[in-house]
Amino acid sequence: MAGTIDRRGFLRGSALFAAGAAAGFSCIEIANAAPIAVPTVDRLSLRVLIDSAHDQFLKPATVQGVLHQPPGNGRGADYRKVLHNQWGLSLFAESWRAEEARTILLDFGYSPEALLNNIEILKVDPTKIDALIVSHGHHDHYGGLTGFLDKYRSALAPDLKLYAGGEDNFCHRHSPSGVPGQFTDFGQLDRRELTAQKISTVLCETPTVVAGHAFTTGQIKRASIERILPNTFVERGITDGLGCDATQYSPAELQGKIIPDEHVHEHATCFNVKGKGLVVISSCGHVGIVNSVRQAQEVSGIERVHAIVGGFHLGPAPKEYLTQVVAEIKKLQPDVVVPMHCSGLNFALEAQAQMPENVIVPTTGSRLVFSA
Numbered sequence: 547m548a549g550t551i552d553r554r555g556f557l558r559g560s561a562l563f564a565a566g567a568a569a570g571f572s573c574i575e576i577a578n579a580a581p582i583a584v585p586t587v588d589r590l591s592l593r594v595l596i597d598s599a600h601d602q603f604l605k606p607a608t609v610q611g612v613l614h615q616p617p618g619n620g621r622g623a624d625y626r627k628v629l630h631n632q633w634g635l636s637l638f639a640e641s642w643r644a645e646e647a648r649t650i651l652l653d654f655g656y657s658p659e660a661l662l663n664n665i666e667i668l669k670v671d672p673t674k675i676d677a678l679i680v681s682h683g684h685h686d687h688y689g690g691l692t693g694f695l696d697k698y699r700s701a702l703a704p705d706l707k708l709y710a711g712g713e714d715n716f717c718h719r720h721s722p723s724g725v726p727g728q729f730t731d732f733g734q735l736d737r738r739e740l741t742a743q744k745i746s747t748v749l750c751e752t753p754t755v756v757a758g759h760a761f762t763t764g765q766i767k768r769a770s771i772e773r774i775l776p777n778t779f780v781e782r783g784i785t786d787g788l789g790c791d792a793t794q795y796s797p798a799e800l801q802g803k804i805i806p807d808e809h810v811h812e813h814a815t816c817f818n819v820k821g822k823g824l825v826v827i828s829s830c831g832h833v834g835i836v837n838s839v840r841q842a843q844e845v846s847g848i849e850r851v852h853a854i855v856g857g858f859h860l861g862p863a864p865k866e867y868l869t870q871v872v873a874e875i876k877k878l879q880p881d882v883v884v885p886m887h888c889s890g891l892n893f894a895l896e897a898q899a900q901m902p903e904n905v906i907v908p909t910t911g912s913r914l915v916f917s918a
Contacts, residue, residue, distance in 0.1 A: 574737075574746075574747050574749065575707075575746060575747070575748045575749065576748075576749050576751075577748055577749060577750040577751065577752050577753075577754040577764075578752070578754075579752045581753075581845075582753045582754065582755050582761055582845065583755070584755075584761055584818055584845075584846040584847070584848065585643070585755060585758055585759050585760070585761065585818065586643065586818045586819070586820050587641040587642060587643050587759050587817055587818065587819055587820065588642050588643055588644065588819075588820050588917065588918045589641065589642045589819070589915065589916065589917040589918065590639065590640070590641045590642075590817050590819055590825060590915070590916040590917070591639070591640045591641070591913060591914070591915050591916075592637050592638070592639050592827075592855065592913070592914045592916075593637070593638040593639075593640075593668060593670055593911075593912075593913045594617075594636075594637060594886065594908055594909065594910055594911060594912045594913075594914075595636040595637065595638050595655065595661060595664045595665065595668065595670070595910070596630070596631070596632060596634050596635060596636040596655035596656075596660055596661060596664060596690075596910060597631065597634075597635060597886050597887055597908070597909055597910045597912075598631055598632065598633055598634075598887060598910075599631050599909045599910065600617060600620050600628075600629050600631050600909045600910040600911060601616070601617075601909045602616075602617065602618060602619045602620055604616030604617070604908075604909065604912070607906070609882050609903070609904070609905075609906050610881035610882050610903070610904060611822070611881065611916075611917075612852075612853060612881065612882045612884075612906065612914060612915065612916055613913075613914070613915040613917075614906050614908060614912060614913075614914055615912065615913040615914075615915070616908075616909070616911075616912055617629065617668075617909060617910065617911025617912055617913075618911070620667065620910070620911050621667070622666060622667040627663065627666075627667060628667070629663070629664055629667055629668075629910050629911050630659070630660035630663050630664055630910075631660075631909075631910050632655060632656045632657065632660050632686075633656055633686050633887075634653075634654075634655035634656035634657075634660070634686035634687060634689065634690075634887070635653050635655065635686070635687060635829050635830075635856065635857055635886060635887040636651070636652070636653045636654050636655040636661055636664075636690065637651075637652040637653060637827065637829075637856075638651060638652075638668075638670045639651075639652055639760070639815075639817075639827075640674075641759040641760070641817060643759065646758075647674075648676050648677075648757040648758060648759040648760075649671075649674040649675050649676050649757075650675065650676060650677045650678070650679060650756060650757055650759075650760055650815075651672070651675050651677075651678050651679070651694075652679045652681065652815050652827065652829065653679070653680060653681050653687040653688070653829050654680070654687065654688055654689060654690035654691040654694055655686070655687075655689060655690040656685060656686045656689040656690065657689050657690055657693070658689070658690040658691075658692065658693020658694055658696070658697075659693070660690065661690035661693065661694055662690075662693060662694065662697060664910065664911070667911075668911060672694070672698045672701070672702070673698070673701045673702065675702060675703075675706070676703065676706075676757040677706070677707055677708075677709060677756050677757040677760075678691075678706065678707065678708040678709065678745070679708070679709045679710075679756060679760075679762070679815055680708060680709070680710050680711075680715060680735070681711070681812060681813065681814070681815070681828075681829030681830060682711060682715065682809060682811060682812040682813075682829065682830060682832070683714060683715040683716065683717060683719060683734070683735055683811060684719065684732070684778065684830065685719075685732055685733045686887075687829055687830065688715075688735045689733075691708075691735075692736075692739050692743075695739075695740075695743045695745065696743075699743050699744075699745075704744070705746070706745060706746075707745070707746045707747070707748050708740060708745050708746070708747050708748070709747075709748045709750050709754060709756050709762060710747055710748070710749055710750065710811070711749075711750055711751065711762070711764075711765070711811040711812055711813035712749050712750070712751045712765065712810060712811035712813075713749055713790050713791055713811065714780070714782075714790055714809075714810050714811030715735055715790070715811050716734060716735050716736075716737055716789060716790040717734060717780045717781065717782050717789060717790040718733075718734040718780070718781040718782075718783075718788075718789055718790075719732040719733065719734060719778045719779065719780055719781075719807065720732055720778060720779040720780070720781065720804055721778055721779070722776075722779065729779060729804060732778055734788065734789060734790075736788055737787075738787050738788065750762045750764060750813060751764055751765050751811075752764040752765070753845040756815070759817065760815055760816065760817050761815075761816050761817075761818075761845070761846065762813045762814065762815055762816070763813050763814045763816065763838060763841040763842050763845055764813060764841070764845060765810065765811075765813065766812065766813065766814065766833045766834075766837050766838055766841045767837060767840070767841055767844075768833060768834065768837055769837060769840065770834055770836040770837050770840065770874060771836075771870055771871070771874060772833075772834030772835070772836055772837055772871060772874075773834075773867075774806075774807075774808065774809065774832055774833065774834075775832075775859060775860075775862050775863060776806075776862070777807060777832065777859070778807045779804050779805060779806055779807055780804070780805060780806075780807040780808075781803065781804045781805075782803070807832075809832040809833050812830065812832055812833050814826055814827060814828045814829075814838040814839075814841070814842060814856075815827045815829075816842045816846065817916075818846060818848055819852055819916045819917065819918060820918035821918045822850070822852040822881070822916060822917075822918060823848060823849075823850030823851055823852040823881075824839075824842055824843065824846065824848055824850065824851050824852055824853075825852050825853045825855060825916055826838060826839050826842045826851065826853070826854050826855065827855045827856045828854070828855070828856045828857065828858060829856050829857050829887070830856070830857040830858075830859050830887065830888055831856065831857055831858040831859045831860075831888075831889075832859050834871075835854060835858040835859075835860075835871070835875065836871065836874045836875060836878065839851060839854055839875075839878055839880075840878075851878050851879065851880040851881070852880065852881050852882070852916060853880060853881060853882045853883070853884060853914075853916060854875065854878070854880045854882075854883050854884065855884040855886070855914070856884070856885075856886050856887065856889075857885075857886055857887030857888040857889055858885060858888070858889040858890075858893060859888045859889070860888075860889055860890050860892070860893040861888050861889065861890025861891075861892065861893065862890070863890070863892065863893070865892075868892060868893060868896050869896060869900075872893070872896045872897050872900050872901070873900065875897070875901075876900055876901055880904065881904065882904050882905070882906055883897050883901060883904055883905050883906075884905075884906045884907075884908060884914065885897065885905075885907060886908065894907050
């Protein structure tokens with residue numbers, strides 16, 4: 547990586563600032579393109595605030611040094627309140643280096659109702675949050691954000707930042723309707739609402755250190771056998787301050803065209819656990835979980851992989867392709883693989899078949915602890 551922002555990056559950044567000013571929002575930062583100094587933590591806890599299922603009969607287990615504490619019955623003080631599960635993901639990450647603690651909220655699930663409900667039942671403390679990260683621009687990962695801020699913004703740090711993988715996070719997304727050429731609305735992250743809540747956004751197309759404990763991969767190179775499986779479509783452009791700047795894209799990608807989503811903005815969140823190696827969290831993995839891990843290795847200079855965690859978007863994968871991808875994951879020699887969200891039951895079964903000593907399957911409310 548270059549030590550300074552290249553000309554293309556500078557022009558793109560300038561365009562984004564200009565577009566932001568014109569649209570009425572100005573709290574945008576572009577992450578520095580200089581190489582990062584990868585932080586190391588002594589311990590990391592991941593609490594699964596939202597996933598698609600809850601299993602109250604899971605038993606505590608330690609797999610390759612990673613502790614999985616199951617959620618139990620998932621009920622609140624009022625027995626009529628129970629954990630909400632939905633198609634989406636949200637992780638409450640707490641890390642420690644000696645006595646220094648940091649807390650990051652990674653993704654926000656599909657709806658604020660589920661996120662706020664589960665925060666209350668699981669008794670996590672949102673006032674401790676040092677940073678917010680959104681993995682990519684799909685509603686099942688940012689849908690709870692505005693409602694979360696409506697309730698807790700006044701109790702959060704005044705200079706709180708949201709780290710996003712790039713401008714593409716704010717593009718309008720569509721889902722295929724089943725009829726060729728027709729689509730259904732899949733929404734878009736509205737940065738006008740972030741501005742109203744005094745949340746600064748950092749666009750992390752390059753690797754970025756977050757809260758002094760974590761780092762993001764930046765834009766992920768596509769160098770493995772993996773391919774993007776069919777999912778959403780994207781439309782680029784800004785109308786009345788809503789949407790994403792289209793000036794950085796090629797003519798084929800310009801404003802008004804609805805094209806297949808290549809997820810150029812998706813990034814992974816990583817921690818380096820002392821004596822253990824990388825914990826790579828791929829919230830959805832559209833660009834490939836192997837690609838994501840290799841990117842983390844490259845930008846950090848750390849080869850050892852302690853854990854691969856999150857959504858791997860292999861639920862829709864054909865059997866032959868799934869078998870190949872799991873074989874590639876096995877070559878990375880992770881201590882544990884922790885599938886969530888869009889990974890799919892088929893992935894969990896294939897991973898358990900190929901790596902029987904290395905798989906943890908958590909549910910909503912689970913807590914995973916990685917420590918030196």
